[in-house]
Amino acid sequence: MTITPGFTGSPLDRIETARHDEEELTALIDDPRALRLILTDYVPTATDGVLGWAPLGDIARNELLLLGLIDGIPRFVHLDPKAAAARRTPELFALLGELPYSEAATYAAARSLLDWHSRHRFCANCGTMTNVFRAGWARLCPNCKTEHFPRTDPVVIMLAEHGEGADKKVLIGRQPGFPQGRFSALAGFVELGESFAEAVARELHEEAGVVATDVRYIASQPWPFPSQLMIACVAKVADDALTIDTAELEEAKWVTRADVAAAMAGDPSAPFLPPPHYAIAHTLFKAWLAENEDPPGTGRIYITPRRPVRSHSRRGARSSLR
Structure with a gap:
């Protein structure tokens, strides 16, 4: 069974070569078809589930960050040098609930890139203001020449599993800030x-x-709040006593397969409200149900990229539920 996590499947061709070739980058900016993603305070516009784009206009070239190509057309996002770091808003999450995952994935790349620039204006080595570099995918210190690259913080998100066969159950939890009734998988950096x-x-x-005795990987997902890579797993545990x-x-609390199935089906009598569909925890619940519905060995999720990944970027390599 194949299940696609949220924020994946962007049609972007990231054309990494343009990040190192000023002539290629200039040609992309000068392309009369070139577009920029429309954002207002980091929130995109969308019509019928399609992100809004606009011509580049008179935006300064050093404020255009290259996202890549979609349908052969250069795509950029505007970096406001004075913009504050991105915030989470109810308006944004309502919109994400309506976007196809492929569109949300394109937005996620743009949001995380902009947010990284807003938080990393100064060189961590010497404190000097840095400059945009490599088409927006790095910053360069003019003083000590240190190169800084966008980072992704890995986060594990997991279901603890106890029991065998029809007696299997998984552990779910909630934080005080969750909507009433919502539970999710546990997570941490x-x-x-x-x-x-x-x-x-x-x-x-x-x-x-609980003590994990076996861990199996299920899927991964970018989470642009601000820039995590969510790594979803299921872990068998030795016993079900909780501290x-x-x-x-x-x-x-522990919940059964029937409990999870009811929650995912939107049954009002279900013992918990599941995470939104674009969150990796939702994918994790679906995967766990699939593993227990299908014959042994056939329920595992397989995720394949939408297109070959050609970009190779260097990166600098507290916990919340997702």
Whole structure:
């Protein structure tokens, strides 16, 4: 079974070569078909599920960040040098609920890139104001020549699983800021010197007191708030006794396959409200149901890129539920 996570499947061809070739970049900017993503305070416009684009106009060239090509047309986003860091708003999340994942994925790349620039104007090495570099995919310090690249923070998000066969159940939790009734998978940032499987085991033990004995990878998803890579897993645990870290979780509980199926179907009698469809936790619940519905070995999710990935960017390599 194939299930596509939210914020994936963008049609962008990232044309990484243009980030290193000023002539190619200039030709893309001068292309009369070139478009910029319409954003107001980081919120896009959309009509019938399609993102809004506009001509480049008279925007300064050093304020145009190259996203790539869509349908052969150069696509950019405008960097306001004075813009504050991005915020989450109810308006934005309402819009994301209506966007196809492919459109949301394009927006996610633009949002995270803009937000990174707004938060990283100064060189971490010497403190000097840096300049936009490599078509917007880096910043260069004019003083010490250090190159800075957008970062992605890895976050594991997981369902602890206990029991066998029809008795299987998974652990869900909620934080105080969640809408009433909403529960999700547990999650946390991967720490330095740690594999994602080790992070899964550590987070489950820290937050819920359970001991993971086996971890299996399910899927991944960019999460542009501001720039995480969500790594979804299921972890078998030794027993179902819980010791909840109340600094992290307001509540945690075990739910059965029937409970999860009811929640995902929108049954008003379900014991919890699931995460929104574009969140990786929603994908994780769907995957877990699929693994338990299909014959052994056939329920695993497989995710394939929409197009070959040609870009190679260097990156600088507290917890919340998603």
